[in-house]
Amino acid sequence: MIRLKWWQWLTVFILAYVILAGFLIPLKPGIYSYTPQRVKGGQVIIIDIHTYNTRLLSSTDHSAYLKYEDYHLSADGIDIHSANHLAARFNIPGVLPEDSKSIRASIIINNPVDGYFLYPDALFIEGSELSPTIPGPRWEKGDMPALSKNNAFRFPYRHILYETIRNTFFHVAIWMAMFLILIVSLFYSFKYLTAGDLVYDQLSSSYTGVAIVYGTIGLATGSLWAKYTWGTFWTSDIKLNMTAVAMLIYIAYWVLRASIKAVDSRARISAVYNIFAFAALIPLVFVVPRLTDSLHPGNGGNPALGGEDLDNTLRAVFYPAIAGLALLGHWMAHLTFRMKRIREKIESAN
């Protein structure tokens, strides 16, 4: 039997949970695509809709709606082609709600098995010259008919993101874990400056080493994620560039350490540098991106991690992911620390 400390077992257990839950819990049902994208009012149109993670064939009681602010329009007929494919027929009036020239209506699909799901601000509808006196379907104002809800434990379905919402547990969590590890490193830097024991310098530099590895992983994973959501590996997004600057500051820490041969002055200078680097990191990563536009959540007027970006189902995996990765980082840093300790003992004995 491998002899591990309790927190090491905890690390293994948490990370296994994060990987299993993070990959196996399915997404909520959603609308993947719809055609046509834009229509003119005053005619009957059939919208061809591809859905995601739905079981349309398991239910017979389907309904579909177009919704614009307080108004909604029910579908006249629905054809189910497969579990993830349907066509809805709408008789769209020429006159739009509140005499608008054009609107963007959300598409809502509802059935007892999947619950309701929607594509927000989807269909572009232009009004037509048909006079309002012509009898026909009208947009109904007021409450929608009751929609079914499916409360199964599933991750939110978001457009463009789709399954990559799971990267919250890996890309976002590794940044949070990096901050926790840097706080530990900062603590030991202070401890070195007050106590002057070389052990604290070895601890501090070990944690910073892991934090740099985590930061590099964070940038690389973010780059891959950006390619498939924002279109390029590296955007000129403020948060990316500021984080890259912060990472360079920490890499300079490593260069600085390597350049000083005297043990005591190396420890003292790098402790001071580490404190300044952390003081620079916080405004670079948390403050500056909030002042301008950014693609990241929580920056430049984007809502912070919250609401539908981080609902309770995501939290149930996201928080353990932070804890697991932070513990793993602690483990890695501790191995390096023990190596440094042994190396120091052997070198001083020689």
Next chain:
Amino acid sequence: MKPYYLILFWSFFILPQWVFAQAESHDFLRNTGKIYVVVGVVLILFLGIIIYLVRLERKIRKIENLLNNE
């Protein structure tokens, strides 16, 4: 070649190719709700930790050499 090298070889080169061959789409990573982007992210994470361990391994080997030279 020792058997565990063979297993490593399989898991790193043959397996992904076999998985990729299953996908008929032109853009593999955009398939099935972009799930392979998540797989890629986890692989990068794994690789980063492995690189850290390899560097640590090298440093420890240096210490072992120091001990053996005494």
